[in-house]
Amino acid sequence: MSVPMVEAHGVHKSYAGVEVLRGINLTVERGEVTCLIGPSGSGKSTLLRCINHLEKHDAGELRVDGNLVGYEARGGKLYERNDKQICAERSQIGMVFQRFNLFQHLTVLENITIGQVKVRSIASEDATRRARELLARVGLDAKEKNYPSQLSGGQQQRVAIARALAMDPKLMLFDEPTSALDPELVGEVLDVMKDLAKSGMTMIVVTHEMGFAREVADSLYFLDQGVIEESGNPREVLVHPRSERLRVFLSKVL
Amino acid sequence: MTTNGDDAVEVVPVRHVGRYVAAAVVLVLVAMLGHTLISKVPTGQTACHVSAGVPTCHQVSNWRFSWNIVFHYFTTSQVLDGLLVTLELTVIAMTIGIVLGMLIAVMRLSHNRLMSSAAWVYTWFFRGTPVYVQLLFWFNIAALYQSVTIGVPFLHITWLHINIVAFFTPFHTAIVGLGLNEAAYMSEIARSGLISVDEGQIEAATSIGMTRSQTLRLVIVPQAMRVILPPTGNEVISMLKTTSLVIAVGGVTDLLQSVTLIYSANYEIMPLLIVASLWYLIVTTVLSIGQYYVERHFAKGALRTPPPTPIQRLRTDLRGIAGKFRSPRHATIKAAS
Ligand SMILES: Nc1ncnc2c1ncn2[C@@H]1O[C@H](COP(=O)(O)OP(=O)(O)OP(=O)(O)O)[C@@H](O)[C@H]1O
Ligand SMILES: [Mg+2]
Numbered sequence: 001m002s003v004p005m006v007e008a009h010g011v012h013k014s015y016a017g018v019e020v021l022r023g024i025n026l027t028v029e030r031g032e033v034t035c036l037i038g039p040s041g042s043g044k045s046t047l048l049r050c051i052n053h054l055e056k057h058d059a060g061e062l063r064v065d066g067n068l069v070g071y072e073a074r075g076g077k078l079y080e081r082n083d084k085q086i087c088a089e090r091s092q093i094g095m096v097f098q099r100f101n102l103f104q105h106l107t108v109l110e111n112i113t114i115g116q117v118k119v120r121s122i123a124s125e126d127a128t129r130r131a132r133e134l135l136a137r138v139g140l141d142a143k144e145k146n147y148p149s150q151l152s153g154g155q156q157q158r159v160a161i162a163r164a165l166a167m168d169p170k171l172m173l174f175d176e177p178t179s180a181l182d183p184e185l186v187g188e189v190l191d192v193m194k195d196l197a198k199s200g201m202t203m204i205v206v207t208h209e210m211g212f213a214r215e216v217a218d219s220l221y222f223l224d225q226g227v228i229e230e231s232g233n234p235r236e237v238l239v240h241p242r243s244e245r246l247r248v249f250l251s252k253v254l
Numbered sequence: 255m256t257t258n259g260d261d262a263v264e265v266v267p268v269r270h271v272g273r274y275v276a277a278a279v280v281l282v283l284v285a286m287l288g289h290t291l292i293s294k295v296p297t298g299q300t301a302c303h304v305s306a307g308v309p310t311c312h313q314v315s316n317w318r319f320s321w322n323i324v325f326h327y328f329t330t331s332q333v334l335d336g337l338l339v340t341l342e343l344t345v346i347a348m349t350i351g352i353v354l355g356m357l358i359a360v361m362r363l364s365h366n367r368l369m370s371s372a373a374w375v376y377t378w379f380f381r382g383t384p385v386y387v388q389l390l391f392w393f394n395i396a397a398l399y400q401s402v403t404i405g406v407p408f409l410h411i412t413w414l415h416i417n418i419v420a421f422f423t424p425f426h427t428a429i430v431g432l433g434l435n436e437a438a439y440m441s442e443i444a445r446s447g448l449i450s451v452d453e454g455q456i457e458a459a460t461s462i463g464m465t466r467s468q469t470l471r472l473v474i475v476p477q478a479m480r481v482i483l484p485p486t487g488n489e490v491i492s493m494l495k496t497t498s499l500v501i502a503v504g505g506v507t508d509l510l511q512s513v514t515l516i517y518s519a520n521y522e523i524m525p526l527l528i529v530a531s532l533w534y535l536i537v538t539t540v541l542s543i544g545q546y547y548v549e550r551h552f553a554k555g556a557l558r559t560p561p562p563t564p565i566q567r568l569r570t571d572l573r574g575i576a577g578k579f580r581s582p583r584h585a586t587i588k589a590a591s
Contacts, residue, residue: 052461083465091463101458105476105555115462118472147555160458167462 003066005030005171005202006051011060013046020046022226023060028171028204028219033197035213035234036206038223039249044206047223048173051204052093053086064093065170091119094164098176100156102148108135108159109144112166120167127166134162138192154185158192165196172196174205208253214238222246293318323525327516328532336512337533343428343497343508348490350433355440360470362445373441380438389431389502395422424505431503436493443485447478479552487545491538509533 006028013021020043028034036044049055050062053070062069070086071078081089103111112131116122122130135141138158148156157177164172174193178186190212197203197216207213213220213234220234222243230243241247294315302311316322327333362373380388396419405412422430451474459469498510507515513526546564553560562570 054457054460087463087465090461093461095458095461097454097458099454101452101454103455103458103473103477105473105552107555114472115464118468119463149555149558163458163462 002030003063004028005032005065006204007061007063008047008051009061011047011050011062012058013043013050013055014058020226021050021057024223024226024228026221026228026231028202030202031200032218033203033205033216035217035220036204036223037208037210037213037220037249037253038229042223043226044223045175048095048175048204048206051171052090052095052173054090054095064089087119091115091167092170094161094167094169094172096157096160096164096172096174096177098179100148100153100160100180102156102160102163104148106147107144108140108146108148108151111148111159112163115163115167130166131162134165135159137165137195138162139188152185153181154188157181157189161189161192161196170202172201172203174203174207176206176208178207178209210238210250210254222249224249290318319528320522320525323522324528324532327513327522327526327529330516332512332516333509333529333533336507336509337537339507340494340497340509341537343425343432343500343506344490344494346429347432347436347497348493350429351436351440351489351493352486354433354437355442356444358437358441359444359448362441363448377438377441380435381442385431385435385496386499386502388435389428389499392422392427392431393424393503424500424503427503428497428500428506432493432496432500436489439489440486443482443489444478447480447482448474450481451477476552477556480549480556483545483549483552487541487549490545491541494537494541495534 004027006026008024008026011021011024012019024043024047026034026047036047038044046055050057051064051069056070067089068078069089070081072081072085073079102108103114106114109128109131112134113124113127116127116130117124132141132144135144138161140155140158140162143151143155143159148159151159161177177193178189181189186209190209193203193205193212194216205212205217217234219231220237221231222229222237222241222245224245230237230241230246237246238250241250295318296313296315299314300311301314302309304310358373358376361369362377364370364373399418401418402414402416403412404414455473455477456469459473464472497508500506500508501511501514509530513530517523517526543564550560550563
């Protein structure tokens with residue numbers, strides 16, 4: 001059996017003495033979609049940021065694709081990886097943000113080619129060809145010359161997904177990708193994500209879209225106050241929550 | 255007022271009496287000033303000449319602003335050479351200021367405490383003392399250090415040896431003094447630009463695997479430019495005029511120094527100061543136009559529709575004015591039926 005894409009054992013993270021993650025255990029198998037739900041401040045973003053090493057976790061074991069995040073185990077010791085290795089690791093994990101974070105000074109096409117050209121040293125023509133393919137895939141081939149400020153929120157988020165996909169990631173992290181969108185724009189972004197899930201991409205999605213979780217996710221984790229309170233098949237967990245906290249949370253968001 | 259059918263209802267615009275009065279006052283003042291610019295004043299001398307044996311005399315009068323003298327000196331080689339020196343000083347000192355200022359700004363934002371403290375102290379010192387004093391200081395630096403050697407101590411390895419006395423010619427003193435002072439101001443401008451870039455941009459760049467220096471070069475600096483450029487344009491214009499302080503180090507004949515030399519010989523002080531002022535104004539004007547287009551370039555993506563160029567704006571203004579004259583005195587609107 002192959003190693004899981006993401007494995008967390010007792011992951012801890014504190015900010016200035018305040019424990020935000022208090023022993024997270026989670027496993028994400030290859031090709032699976034995992035949804036992460038939980039109240040505001042429960043540590044969902046922090047967990048995602050630890051997985052692609054935007055933040056350093058303080059304790060516990062965190063593995064992506066079998067490798068420890070940020071460290072290398074050699075001869076019974078842990079060696080901290082240098083910046084270059086960390087950047088190389090990160091480039092294989094795509095991240096999509098709540099507020100899109102497209103590069104404002106670059107056109108849609110340039111947003112998608114810059115990582116390929118500058119990080120992966122791909123020739124500019126090849127990068128452009130790949131960018132056009134991805135734009136077609138997210139349904140925005142007509143917008144390549146526009147700047148992000150000229151697009152709607154939904155369009156910007158689809159470009160952001162294309163930008164992440166351009167790095168050929170083995171894992172995609174989504175941090176509330178539809179929370180900043182007007183209700184009528186949520187569907188177009190979820191459609192792209194469903195399509196991506198069907199293609200076999202491994203995804204971790206922080207979301208409040210319970211419909212999406214029920215329909216697409218293979219597993220669901222409910223995070224509360226820095227611990228996984230409940231997890232399992234979303235079609236079971238969402239219908240018959242065992243813990244009181246999840247029941248209260250669901251009654252608020254549904 | 256009836257609102258039935260297709261009756262057009264007359265709309266009488268409000269008259270702004272105060273505005274008309276204010277405009278009239280301004281116009282009169284401008285006319286008076288304009289008149290003094292082109293007026294002539296009697297010199298108190300009379301000139302006589304004899305024609306057909308009959309002497310005729312008349313009062314001699316001159317331009318109040320001695321335009322003939324201004325015009326005469328405006329393009330003399332002495333003035334143009336001075337202008338060139340001023341431009342050289344501005345370009346070199348500004349280049350030092352921008353490059354060093356950018357570096358100090360990045361140091362200031364570094365996570366390394368030593369780096370950020372060093373940057374802070376630099377800015378504190380160079381902003382806290384008058385540039386004129388700094389120029390005098392560099393002029394006299396040889397009193398403190400005769401030479402500077404960079405190498406490995408005790409091993410007699412030398413990488414760089416600078417003879418301070420020989421290095422600090424008046425021109426070098428001027429660019430070092432102006433450049434280092436400018437770097438302190440530029441570093442604050444650059445810093446404000448760098449921190450104006452949304453943190454999300456940095457996260458996104460990091461998440462696709464960019465290194466810190468790639469993030470800085472490819473994502474942060476290009477976006478910071480929009481904030482950095484307008485005050486930098488200001489600094490260039492300010493530097494153009496600050497170069498006139500090189501009088502502190504002597505021996506650098508910039509624009510002001512050139513006209514000073516001329517008027518100390520011929521006592522035509524006002525006309526020559528006008529010559530210098532006109533040149534400063536001309537260069538400033540050219541710089542402002544350049545600044546506009548550079549800013550426009552770096553505004554890419556920041557605005558949904560880029561602002562019009564001055565020529566486009568002039569065209570719309572003229573069209574607007576023409577439209578005013580063409581339309582009837584009272585605009586009419588169609589009443590809703
Ligand atoms: N850089 C930081 N410094 C200090 N505290 C932080 C930092 N980042 C996050 N926190 C704190 O950690 C806690 C968890 O934050 P996190 O962003 O992970 O929550 P979240 O579950 O994503 O919430 P939301 O649904 O609002 O996005 C919060 O209490 C937050 O204030
Ligand atoms: Mg969050």
